[in-house]
Amino acid sequence: MTGNRLFTIAQKEFFDHIRSRKFLLIFGILLVVAIVGMIGGISEYNKTLDQYNKGQSTISSDIGGEMTEKPSILGVFSSVATYLVFVGGVLGIAMGFDLVSKEKESKSLKILLSHPVYRDEVINGKALGGIVALGCALGVVLFIALATLLVYGIIPDGNELVLIAVFGGVSFLLIFSYFAIALFMSTTMDESGSSLIYTIIIFIVLSVLVPTLANDTVMENVIGSQPELPQELLDQMQISPNSTGSSTATVVVSSPVNTGNSDAWKKYTDRMQVYSEKRQMIHDTLALFSPTMNYEAITSSITYRTSNTEMIGRSTNSVTSFSTTKTASAGVEDILGKIIANIIALLLFPAVFFGLAYMRFMRMDVR
Incomplete structure (x- = not known):
């Protein structure tokens, strides 16, 4: 009844x-x-x-x-x-x-x-x-x-x-x-x-x-700015001019990221790891109070099925950037x-x- x-x-x-x-x-x-x-x-x-x-x-x-x-x-x-x-x-x-x-x-x-x-x-x-x-x-x-x-x-x-x-x-x-x-x-x-x-x-x-x-500006005020790439690593990146003309287009000859034996690079990646963990902890804490943040985190993981990434250093005009070049699709x-x-x-x-x-x-x- x-x-x-x-x-x-x-x-x-x-x-x-x-x-x-x-x-x-x-x-x-x-x-x-x-x-x-x-x-x-x-x-x-x-x-x-x-x-x-x-x-x-x-x-x-x-x-x-x-x-x-x-x-x-x-x-x-x-x-x-x-x-x-x-x-x-x-x-x-x-x-x-x-x-x-x-x-x-x-x-x-x-x-x-x-x-x-x-x-x-x-x-x-x-x-x-x-x-x-x-x-x-x-x-x-x-x-x-x-x-x-x-x-x-x-x-x-x-x-x-x-x-x-x-x-x-x-x-x-x-x-x-x-x-x-x-x-x-x-x-x-x-x-x-x-x-x-x-x-x-x-x-x-x-x-x-x-x-x-959880945006970048607030995060920087809470935990500080992201660690910058040391000048020592920038100096290790050899840049040679383009021989085909007078322009100074640059190419990468070597990179400490690829050699894998740089102590400076290891220290830098360790600092980046600590910084990333702090950001993630704050983000996860805030997500407890927002269904939207949890939803975006879930759908991002589902719609962008990437897990392992390899970072390749690239130097252009003395500025180093990094791009994700290899991705491994994550399983269900x-x-x-x-x-x-x-x-x-x-x-x-x-x-x-x-x-x-x-x-x-x-x-x-x-x-």
Whole structure:
């Protein structure tokens, strides 16, 4: 009997969502930006694939100019992930900010609770209806994305399908996180307008302000500037003029990076390692307070499947730069092992805020 009441409430909420104009409007925008993102990503993937194929048929004489790994189609989803961060968050907020507050304003909540129905059935039913609607919306988006790949003749393999499924799962968790926050504010505020305002403020803080704290400027003020390459290493890089003319185009003759026996280089890389670890620690700490940062970390690992890198030093006009020239595609197990902490952190947001919404609703004084 309890299950029937819960299912009835969830069913009502689900159909209310999919029939509402705000849901259809935001869902339509989400579909459009997803399709545009997919088409742009596919175009970039085809260009990169052409470069890779040309690189395989010719031997490049330029150090670092050879692409050694075939591009993954997961990179196509990077543009979709960028749009989902904002549009998906807005969709979750729009579906949750007035879920309870509008019934408090219309006094219909008091009438509902006067019937033989438990409060936990009401809040759980409302949440379940919203979750199913969100899942259906995201499912359609992913279906359209896969269909777009097939239209362009791109067929994912088994490992790529697994990672696409993971991408869809974490995208749902991101949207559900902001839905849960909106639901909590809806149970806390008596008016839908106030609920929306406070939810948007939280959204801006979590998706804009907290990630801003992890940018280069803030990091430099907290842990200092990145270690600079010592002059000793710059001096070791021999530069010879181009003999074909009077211009001074430069080429690299030798590099301490390639010799592998430079104590100065080892000290420099050790300092860079310490600096990178400090930055990563601060970034991971901030990510605990931002579902957007966790989502971006996960999707970045999925869409850019690179792990091991080899750094080649290059000198041009006495300025040393480094480019990643060799990449090793990470396997599914490696990627999942790398992002599992972010997935757990992303799971905590909807769990915590739905728990708060549940407790608030159970103790709510309805008059």
